[in-house]
Amino acid sequence: MPETHGSTAVSATGGTAAGGTATTTRLLEVENLTSTYGPVRALDGVSLSAEAGRITAVLGANGAGKTTLLRTVSGLVRPVSGRVVLDGEDITKAPVEAMVGKGMAHVPEGRGVISELTVEENLRVGALFRGKVGNEEYDRVYDLFPRIAERKNNAAHTLSGGERQMLVIGRALLAKPRVLLLDEPSLGLAPRIVAQIFGLLRKLVDSENLSVLLVEQNARSALSVADVGVVLNLGRVVVTDSARTLMADEDLRHAYLGF
Amino acid sequence: MDYFVNVTLTGLTQGMIYSAFALALVLIWRSTRIVNFAQGSMAAATTFIALALIQAGQSYWVALIVALLSGFLLGAIVERVIIRPVEGGPELNAVIVTLGLFVAIQAAIAIIFGSSFQSFPTPFGVRGFEVGDTTIPLTPTSLYIIGSVLLTMALLVALFRFTRIGLAMRASAFSQEVARLLGVKVGSMLTLGWGLAAVVGSLAGLLIAGGTFVWPAYMDALIVFGFVAAIIGGLDSPVGAIVGGLILGLALSYVSGYAPRGSALVNISALVILIVVLLVRPGGLFSSTTARRA
Numbered sequence: 210m211p212e213t214h215g216s217t218a219v220s221a222t223g224g225t226a227a228g229g230t231a232t233t234t235r236l237l238e239v240e241n242l243t244s245t246y247g248p249v250r251a252l253d254g255v256s257l258s259a260e261a262g263r264i265t266a267v268l269g270a271n272g273a274g275k276t277t278l279l280r281t282v283s284g285l286v287r288p289v290s291g292r293v294v295l296d297g298e299d300i301t302k303a304p305v306e307a308m309v310g311k312g313m314a315h316v317p318e319g320r321g322v323i324s325e326l327t328v329e330e331n332l333r334v335g336a337l338f339r340g341k342v343g344n345e346e347y348d349r350v351y352d353l354f355p356r357i358a359e360r361k362n363n364a365a366h367t368l369s370g371g372e373r374q375m376l377v378i379g380r381a382l383l384a385k386p387r388v389l390l391l392d393e394p395s396l397g398l399a400p401r402i403v404a405q406i407f408g409l410l411r412k413l414v415d416s417e418n419l420s421v422l423l424v425e426q427n428a429r430s431a432l433s434v435a436d437v438g439v440v441l442n443l444g445r446v447v448v449t450d451s452a453r454t455l456m457a458d459e460d461l462r463h464a465y466l467g468f
Numbered sequence: 469m470d471y472f473v474n475v476t477l478t479g480l481t482q483g484m485i486y487s488a489f490a491l492a493l494v495l496i497w498r499s500t501r502i503v504n505f506a507q508g509s510m511a512a513a514t515t516f517i518a519l520a521l522i523q524a525g526q527s528y529w530v531a532l533i534v535a536l537l538s539g540f541l542l543g544a545i546v547e548r549v550i551i552r553p554v555e556g557g558p559e560l561n562a563v564i565v566t567l568g569l570f571v572a573i574q575a576a577i578a579i580i581f582g583s584s585f586q587s588f589p590t591p592f593g594v595r596g597f598e599v600g601d602t603t604i605p606l607t608p609t610s611l612y613i614i615g616s617v618l619l620t621m622a623l624l625v626a627l628f629r630f631t632r633i634g635l636a637m638r639a640s641a642f643s644q645e646v647a648r649l650l651g652v653k654v655g656s657m658l659t660l661g662w663g664l665a666a667v668v669g670s671l672a673g674l675l676i677a678g679g680t681f682v683w684p685a686y687m688d689a690l691i692v693f694g695f696v697a698a699i700i701g702g703l704d705s706p707v708g709a710i711v712g713g714l715i716l717g718l719a720l721s722y723v724s725g726y727a728p729r730g731s732a733l734v735n736i737s738a739l740v741i742l743i744v745v746l747l748v749r750p751g752g753l754f755s756s757t758t759a760r761r762a
Contacts (some may be wrong), residue, residue: 283649287672309651321646323639337632338651384651 234296236261236420237282237313237388242291244274244281251277253444254291259388264414264421266435268466274444275424276318279390282422283308283315290413297387310338314386318393320373324366328357328376331365335380342383350379353409371402378406382413386418395427403427407434409456428466432456440465474605475725476718481610483717484617489694490701490709491621492669497703499641499661500547500555505566507572508668508687510607511673514539515682516581519588524669528546528591535674536667543666544659551662552655577684590678600697602732613675620671621710637661692735696742696751702752711753716741 237259244252252274259265267275280286281291284305293301295311303311323331332350336342351358354375360368368376374394381389391410395403411434414421425431432438438455440447442465448455455461463468470526491506496504497540518535522528550569628634639647640657648654676690697716701708716738724730725735746751 229608256674285645305648306739307653309649315649317645317649321643321649322529323646325642325644326635326638330635333632333635334647334652337636365626380650 222283226399229322234261235259236296237290237422238294239278239282240292240294242278242281242293243289243461244277244286245289246277250444252281252288255441255444255446256291257439257446257449259391259420260413260437261420264423264434265437265439266408266428266431267422267424267439267441268426268455269441269447270429270465271426272443273441274370275426275441276392276440277444278425279315279317279392279422281412283390283398285315287297300376309384309386310386312387313390314381314384314388315380315390316377316392318396320370320377322368322373322376324364326365327362328365328368331360331376332361332380339384346383350382353382353413354379370397371399371406374398374402374406378410388422388426390422392424392428394423395425395430400430403430407431410434417449426427428462429468432466470605471588471725475676475721477605477610477722478725479718480714481717482612482721483691483697483714484614485672485713486693486697486717487727488617488620488668488673488711489690489711489715490698491624491692491706492665492672493698494701494703494706494709495661495668496667497698498560498706499637499658500551502551502555502562502566503695503703504571504662504665505563505691506546506573507666507669508673508691509570510539510542511669511690512554512682512687513542513573513577514666514675515588515673517576519586520581522589528559528589530724532674536670539666539670540663543669546666547659547662555658566721570609574684581684583621583684585681585683588677588680588682594679609679613678616671616675620668623704624668627664633657633660689735693738696738699742700745700750702755705754708752708754728749 235258235425239255239257242252242255243250244283255274255278257267267278267307269275281288282309284300284303288301291301291347292299298311300308300311308315326334329347332347336346343446351361356372357368357376357379360372365376367374378391378394395405398406407430410421423431423435432452435452437449438452439449440455440461447465448461488510492507493504496502496507500534506565512536512697514532515536517665518531521531521534546569550565551562554565590609592612594609596605628638636647636652637657637660639650639652640654641661644654647657672690673687677686682692694713698709698711699712700715701710701712719741720737724734727733749755
C-alpha cells in the first residue's frame with residue numbers, strides 16, 4: 210500500500226454508493242503533482258485520490274488546471290514533480306500507450322472521436338490492444354447506446370455531439386478500464402443529453418465498480434452525479450469534500466463553481 | 469483509331485506508375501503530414517540494388533523481391549532515425565530534412581553504383597500481342613505494370629480495411645493522440661507506414677526503369693509527375709492519388725501523341741493541369757477537408 214495520504218482527501222459519504230460496499234479502495238492516487246506549460250504552473254502540488262465505485266468530480270473555472278490534471282495522469286503531459294499511483298503501481302513515467310493496458314482509460318477533451326473512421330471502427334480501435342474481443346462485448350456497448358448501434362457503419366464525423374460522447378464512452382468501456390478519466394463530457398450538449406449520459410455513467414460505476422475521475426466546468430450537473438468533488442483554482446486544490454457537502458456550501462459555489 | 473488506342477494504353481500504363489508513386493507520397497503525408505521529397509531517391513536506391521543483383525546473375529524476380537524488401541527497410545530506417553526527431557516540429561524542418569535526404573541518397577547511389585547510364589531489363593517483351601495477323605498495341609510489359617500496381621493497391625486496401633494492424637495504422641494517421649490513449653503504439657505504426665510507402669515508391673521506380681536506362685537521378689521526372697498526381701488527388705486521399713496519376717498519365721500521353729512538338733510540351737502540360745485543378749478545386753479533386761473539420 211502507498212504511504213499515508215495527505216490531509217486533503219476526505220472519504221466520501223455522499224452519493225448513491227454510500228449505502229453499498231464499505232470496502233472502498235483508493236484505486237488512483239495523485240500525489241503532489243506539479244506540471245508546467247512553459248513558464249506557467251498549470252498544476253501546483255495537486256493531491257487527490259479516486260476510489261473504486263465512486264465518481265470523483267474535478268471542478269473549477271477555465272484555466273484551473275483540470276484538463277492538465279487528466280493529461281498528466283494519463284502521461285500525455287510529463288509532470289515536473291509528484292507521483293501518479295494506480296492500484297499501488299507508480300505509473301508516473303509509464304508511456305501513454307501502456308496506460309490503457311494498466312486499466313486506465315482517458316477520454317480527452319473534445320471527445321476524441323476519430324472522425325474519418327466509422328463508428329464500429331472507432332470501437333474496434335478501443336479494443337485493439339486486448340487482442341481478439343468477442344462480438345458480445347461490442348453488442349453490450351450497442352445495448353448501452355442504441356443510438357450509436359443504428360449508425361455503426363456511418364463515418365463518425367456524421368454523429369451528433371451527444372452520439373460522439375456515447376461513442377467515446379463506449380469505446381473506453383471496451384478497454385475494460387478500472388479507472389475512467391472523462392474530460393468535459395457535457396461540453397456543448399443539451400441538458401437532457403447530459404442528464405442521460407451522467408445517469409448512465411452512475412449506473413456503470415455502481416454495477417462495474419468503476420472509478421471515474423470526471424473533469425467538468427458544469428459543476429452543478431457534475432456534483433449531482435458525483436460522490437466526491439475536488440475544486441481546483443489556479444492549479445491548486447482548494448477543497449476536497451463529498452459532493453453533497455460541496456453542493457450545500459453556498460459561498461464555495463459562488464466563489465469557484467459559478468452557480 | 470489504332471493510334472488513339474495506342475496513345476491511351478501508353479497513358480494508362482504510365483499513369484499507373486504515377487499513381488503508385490503518388491500513393492507512396494500520400495501514405496506518408498496522411499500519417500506524418502510530411503511531404504517526402506526523398507521518395508524518388510529512395511526508390512532509385514532500391515532500383516540500383518535490383519540492378520546489381522541482376523548484373524550478378526540473379527533473376528529479375530529475385531531482384532524485384534529484394535529491392536522491395538530493402539525499400540521497406542530503407543523507409544523504416546529513414547523514419548526512425550532521420551524523420552522521428554523532426555516529427556511534430558515546424559513543417560519547414562521536415563521539408564529541409566527530406567530535401568537533404570533526397571540529395572544525399574542520390575549522391576550515395578553515384579558513389580556506390582557509379583553515375584553512368586545503365587540499362588535496366590524488363591521481364592516481359594515490349595512488342596504488342598498478336599491477334600490473328602494484326603498486332604494490338606497492348607504489350608506484355610504494360611500488362612505487367614498495370615497488373616502489379618493493381619495487385620499492390622488491392623493488397624494495401626485489404627491491409628487497411630480488414631486487418632487489425634491496418635486499423636491501428638489508420639487510427640494513428642488520423643489522430644495520433646487518441647490512438648496513443650487507446651493503447652496503439654503509434655511510433656511503430658508510423659515506422660511501418662513509412663516502410664510500406666517506400667515499398668510502393670520502390671515498385672514505381674522499378675516499373676518505370678524497366679526496359680530503359682537508369683542513372684542516379686533517373687527518378688527526377690517521376691518525382692515531379694508523382695507530386696502533381698498526388699496534389700491533383702488532394703494529397704490526403706489514396707483514391708485521389710490513383711485517379712490523379714491516371715488523369716495525368718492519360719493527359720500527358722495525349723499531349724505527347726497529338727500536339728505538334730508534343731513531347732516537348734509534356735512537362736509544361738503537367739504544370740498546366742496542376743494549376744487548372746488547383747484553380748477549380750484548391751484542395752485537389754478528392755480533398756477531405758470537410759470530413760476533417762471536427
